[in-house]
Amino acid sequence: MVFAQNLKYLREINHVTQEELASYLKVTRSTIAGYETKGKQPDYDRLSKIASYFHVSIDFLLNGMQEEPSKILPDYIIVQKINEHEFITAYQKLSKTSKQRLWDYIKLLQLSEKQDSEP
Secondary structure (H helix, E strand, O other), X not given: OHHHHHHHHHHHHOOOOHHHHHHHHOOOHHHXXXXXXXXXXXXXXXXXXXXXXXXXXXXXXHHOOOOOHHHOOOHHHHHHHHHHHHHHHHHHOOOHHHHHHHHHHHHHHHHHHHHHHOO
């Protein structure tokens, strides 16, 4: 049951719901619940995706051990990585026109920040 405990722990410290993780993995919420409470285990592909999503090793998911404990990320960095993932996912769903508008807006923000930082 180490996997179940580790998955639930990672979900909770990163404020990720079962529904959000299920959506990312393209499974049902009840599948995630099964992983956490009924001793069900994902296939290797999904296990790899879960590890990637939470930025941990597969070994950590299965055994609670990280290859290099010094590489465990603080919560705020994990949350930032999840936000980046959400941003990229949202960007990929945009139309070509919207992607261009977003890119133009980013350039405008960069220019604005550059002007704000000049004395």
